[in-house]
Amino acid sequence: MAFHRIPVTLTINGQKIVRDVEPRTLLVHFLRDELNLTGTHVGCDTSQCGACTILLDNQAVKSCTVLAVQADGSDILTVEGLEQEYLHPVQEAFREKHGLQCGFCTPGAIMLGAYLVNHNEPLTEEGIREQLDGLLCRCTGYENIVRSIQRAYEIMNERQNVQSQTAKGVG
Ligand code: FES
Ligand code: FES
Numbered sequence: 001m002a003f004h005r006i007p008v009t010l011t012i013n014g015q016k017i018v019r020d021v022e023p024r025t026l027l028v029h030f031l032r033d034e035l036n037l038t039g040t041h042v043g044c045d046t047s048q049c050g051a052c053t054i055l056l057d058n059q060a061v062k063s064c065t066v067l068a069v070q071a072d073g074s075d076i077l078t079v080e081g082l083e084q085e086y087l088h089p090v091q092e093a094f095r096e097k098h099g100l101q102c103g104f105c106t107p108g109a110i111m112l113g114a115y116l117v118n119h120n121e122p123l124t125e126e127g128i129r130e131q132l133d134g135l136l137c138r139c140t141g142y143e144n145i146v147r148s149i150q151r152a153y154e155i156m157n158e159r160q161n162v163q164s165q166t167a168k169g170v171g
Pocket of ligand 1: 041043044045046047048049050051052053062064065
């Protein structure tokens, strides 16, 4: 049975996107199947694994829990849009601290880490582990994911210090 399609307008990774979507389409499927943004993974479709985590209006959201039509008008960042001039501190830290093995959960882990690093004062190890509660990783035992997020806070801080020194004309 064909569903009628509804127009949606979103900003995805800085680009305005206008599409007609079926009302039943999950945001994660819209990103992957309609826009070919396959960096966002589907691990379960039932809000268990966190592999589909993206930033929706700057909040970390499991994109299998949202219909594409519900995201109409929103600003979305996926893992493809995270790198700007340089790797995001979380990407750099995952590379440095070996925060991944098979990579299946990694887009979700990185987007959750980006949310934490962008929005919070550095969390304790316990705080990071609490935030990782909604992410299932079958490989790493979470140790290197936690270390990576801790390191990402440091990298963010180092970059901010360099920027402020440069703004003051030091160095
Ligand atoms: S695919 Fe969304 S939580 Fe698993
Ligand atoms: S790195 Fe394999 S599931 Fe997390």
